[in-house]
Amino acid sequence: MTVSRESAKPPYIRYRGFTLVEMLVVMAIATLLIGGIVLLLTQFRRGFSKGEETGVALQEAGMFLAMLRNDLINAVPDPTLPPEKRQESVRATPTGISFPVYTGERDRTARITYSYQPADTRGSISRAVDGGRPRTLVNGRVASLTWEVCTEQITATGPGSGTKRIWIDVHARIGGQGKAGVKGREIVLTTKLFPARLIRQLN
């Protein structure tokens, strides 16, 4: 039995390796793709954090304003003040606003106090009833807050003369720079709140 020279060789398949250039091109493309995906995911994650921070700031700003509005609607003249001074029933300082409200329980009144604790970065707002334990409404998100009690008395002759009006001018900037360095959208609240019950009782 004769074995030819060719058939004695193992089946020969020629595999060519990748060249350096091919490897570099593939690595560059892969780097670009992975970099793009990582960048995209980082931006999504940042967007989520920003959205969450904005959502919380919106919620806290809305709750603070709604509670202050509701309390002021139920504000009544301070019974401890003499009648001629009862339009001073709402007392405001840069760090707090306080007024009596009608509670509906045995016709008694309760004193509501909103306190603003400013801080180097972001301050907080809390609410307390009758000097009790304050409940935090906005926690470390207040960039600035001012509240000013404004009064007006109509002196013109004719109908309405002597009418007293009171309103609270509120300016607040909430959010923006949140906790742990997460930056969200800033909520600007600018409004005037009218204590309807108090105004009616004064007139």
Place this chain on the structure above:
Amino acid sequence: MNNILIARHRRALTLVEILVAVGLLSAVMIPVMLTFGAGSRGLTMSAEDLTTHTAALELVEQMMAAPFDLVPTGVFPHDRIRDNQAMSPATPLRFHISDVPGIERRMTVSEVSKNGVVRFKKIAVTVTMTGQNAKGSGRSVTVKTLLAKEN
């Protein structure tokens, strides 16, 4: 066994196959991408709602707090609702309005009579987001209330 030939036939992808693959990937990814945009839009709408509601309530509350007989009736377009401007010649009341950019206010006050006597005043305030640089969403909120004559 001479010249064993191992055929390694590698066929490239056709354009149609690539297009189908890209189409499927887009169909999966586009809704995912849109989800992120929807969240951001939702927050913008919530912020606008807070602004418009606050502005509408500011106007409604000062009308509610005014003496019934002094509340003027009529239609009050945006340019008549200005801070410290008289509400109408028939009343000594003035508007007290906060400066909020990007919104327009409109108010309607009408009388509701019974047996010839005015019992209520119907107040409707509409606040529209016009936005700065005319890029507002155009969304609006209307707050309506009845002011009762108490005496």
